[in-house]
Structure formats: C-alpha cells, structure tokens
Amino acid sequence: MKVCVLGLGNMGLPVAVNLARAGHDVTAASTRAVPAAEEAGVRVFLDADAALADREVVFCLLPDLPYLEPMLPTIVAGGVRDLIVMSTVSPTRVRELAGRLAGRVAVMDACMSGGVAKASDGTMSIMCGADPATFERLRPLLATIGGTVELMGGVGAGAVAKACNQMVVAGTLVALAEATLVAKENGLDARRVLEVLGSGLAASELLDQKADKLADEDFSPSGPAKFLVKDLTFATDSAGGRELPSLAVSLELFRGLTDAGLGDLDNTVVLEYLRRIS
Numbered sequence: 001m002k003v004c005v006l007g008l009g010n011m012g013l014p015v016a017v018n019l020a021r022a023g024h025d026v027t028a029a030s031t032r033a034v035p036a037a038e039e040a041g042v043r044v045f046l047d048a049d050a051a052l053a054d055r056e057v058v059f060c061l062l063p064d065l066p067y068l069e070p071m072l073p074t075i076v077a078g079g080v081r082d083l084i085v086m087s088t089v090s091p092t093r094v095r096e097l098a099g100r101l102a103g104r105v106a107v108m109d110a111c112m113s114g115g116v117a118k119a120s121d122g123t124m125s126i127m128c129g130a131d132p133a134t135f136e137r138l139r140p141l142l143a144t145i146g147g148t149v150e151l152m153g154g155v156g157a158g159a160v161a162k163a164c165n166q167m168v169v170a171g172t173l174v175a176l177a178e179a180t181l182v183a184k185e186n187g188l189d190a191r192r193v194l195e196v197l198g199s200g201l202a203a204s205e206l207l208d209q210k211a212d213k214l215a216d217e218d219f220s221p222s223g224p225a226k227f228l229v230k231d232l233t234f235a236t237d238s239a240g241g242r243e244l245p246s247l248a249v250s251l252e253l254f255r256g257l258t259d260a261g262l263g264d265l266d267n268t269v270v271l272e273y274l275r276r277i278s
Contacts, residue, residue: 001024001025001056001057001141002024002025002054002055002056002057003019003024003025003026003027003055003056003057003058003059003141004026004027004028004029004051004052004055004057004058004059004080005019005026005027005028005029005042005058005059005061006028006029006048006051006058006059006060006061006062006068006071007028007029007030007060007061007062007063007067007087008028008029008030008034008037008044008061009061009063010116010119010221010222010223011061011086011112011116011119012028012059012061013034013036013037014116014119014120014122014145015059015061015086015119015145016028016037016040016042016059017036017037017040017042018119018122018144018145019042019059019141019144019145020037020040020041020042021040021041022144024141024144026041026042026043027042027043027044027045027050027051027052027053027055028042028043028044028045028051029044029045029046029047029048029051029052029071030044030045030046031046032046033046048070048071048074049071049074052071052074052075052078052080053078054078055078055080056080056081056082057080057081057082057083057084057138057141058075058080058082058083058084059084059086060083060084060085060086060087061086061087062087063087063227063230064087064088064089064230065085065087065089065090065093065094065097068085068097072101075105076101076104076105080105081105081106082105082106082107082108082134082137082138083101083105083106083107083108084108084110084138084142085097085107085108085109085110085111086110086111086112086126087111088111088159088162088163088166088227088230088231088234089109089111089159089234090159090234090237091109091129091156091157091159091160091163091234091237091238092156092237094107094109094129094155094156094159095155095156098155098156106130106131106134107130107155108128108129108130108134108135108138108155108158109128109129109130109155109156109157109158109159110126110127110128110129110130110138110142110149110158111126111127111128111158111159111161111162111165112124112125112126112127112146112162113125113126113127113162113165113169114205115209115222115223116222116223117209118147119145122144122145122146122147123146123147123148124145124146124147124148125146125147125148125150125165126142126145126146126148126149126150126158127150127152127157127158127161127162127165128142128149128150128151128152128157128158129151129152129153129154129155129156129157129158129159129160129161130151130154130155130158131154131155132151135151159234160238162231163231163234163235163238164235166228166231166232166234166235167232167235167244167246167247167250169206169228170228170231170232170247170250170251170254170267171246171247171250172204172206172207173206173210173267173268173270174249174250174253174270174274176194176206176207176210176214176268177214177268177270177271177274178274179193179194179197180193180194180214180215180271181271181274181275181278190214190215191211191212191215191216194207194211194214194215195211198211210268213266213268214268214271217271217272218266218268219262219265219266219268219269219272220265220266221264221265221266222266223266223267224263224264224265224266224267225254225257225258225262225263225264225265225266225267225269225270226254226258226263226264227267228250228254228267229251229254229255229258229263232247232250232251232254233251235247235251236248236251253270253273253274254267254270256273256277257269257270257272257273260273260276
C-alpha cells in the first residue's frame, strides 16, 4: 500500500519504519533528514507536498491538528483515500475535520498508547474512532504497528479513549514521582523501591518504562512533559464540566512545570517540579 507518514518524531519514526518493514511503500515528511528511516526503506522528504504525492493512506503523527491544516489541500487534491490521525487530539476537532472532508477523504482517529518502546516493537495499543467499514478496511494496516487495535465508536471516540488513557498516565506519573521523592528523603534506594513496587499491586507498564528515569532523575525526553498539558486539557473538555480532582491536580502540575521551563524534558520531570514547589 502507498502510505505517507507526517512527522518522524519519537513515535512517527518507529511507525514509519514498521510500515516499511511490513512491505508497504512508505514516504514521510520531516523537518530534517532521518537516516534511521531511510535505512529501513522509508523515502524521507523535507517538503510535505512531495511526500504526499501519489499516496493512498496518510498517517498524521504531528503534535496536533493545527499542524496538519496546511497539508489538507494537497491531501484532498492528491486523491488520498484515508487519513489516520494518530496524535492525541481534541475529539471535537477531529469530528469537525471528518465532517469537512466527508465524501473526499475518510478520517479515522487512531490514538496510540505504549510509548516509544511499544511503538518500536509494533505492540502499541491503538484506540480507533471511525465508521465500521473504514475501520475494517484499515485494520490490517494498523495491525502492522499495534498489538491491540480496537474500534471504540465513531470518529472522535478514539480521541476520547486516549484522553482517558492520558488521565491515568498523568496521575500515575505524579504518584510515582511522589513515591520516589519519599523513598529518597527517607534514605532508601529508590531503584530498589521501584523494583519492589513493580512486583506488587502497584505494577504497571508505565512503572516498567519510567523506573530508571525516576531513580536516576534522567529527564532526557522520550515523552516531553509539555504535551500532557494539551492532552489533559482535551480530557478536561471531554469531562463535560464534571469535577475530577485527580485530573485537575495533574493538569495544574504539568501546566506549572511547563511554565517553569521544564516542559521540553521527559514527563518524569514532574519529580523535579514537585521537589521545587515543596
């Protein structure tokens, strides 16, 4: 299949590579050369219009929908059949996009979870919003990059499911950061504490992936903290005015650390921010 991937960041790169390794004809639009993509057989273009030429399916892995807007005329004019939005986006805005493109390009929100590790090995969880026919047509393609591919409902449903996911991720990150601080302040080896937590009821995929970063306070980015501000804002919008205390606290913390200049660091930097404000 002729596929274009828009964005070769932490998640876009492994998606493009896995699609190419599965035998698809893959182009990608990037702001820079990406040797790892090219070595896997992905043709990388600095010009998005060139990357979009003669494509059947487009995967959007840009940070948010406004980044996609300038490319929509080329997508429509080029005869793209399906647009798969994998970024964490507003449910309302992706529904509006699908309405604008109706009858020309089918839109699916296929929000992903699992981080770089699961994106790299092709085992991400992918939460989809689309009509059933579109989902069934695209399911085999998504199965090459995800281990769990589920239709959650119509367009926008995948984005709502991802908002729920990010609520849990943010709340768990805060709890893990707080636990790490308490362990260190009491003279315990934080790495050993986190290992023990990972063997009990507190175990989680997030703990497995973030334990070393928390223990070493290595905040080199894999998932920039500032993106959680956007994600949690979408979650707040989806809550429809309901008071959700944990969500509100998480949003306040990640907004605060971003305002403090820590937003480009890994989301585990919430540990450092908690230390500062306490």
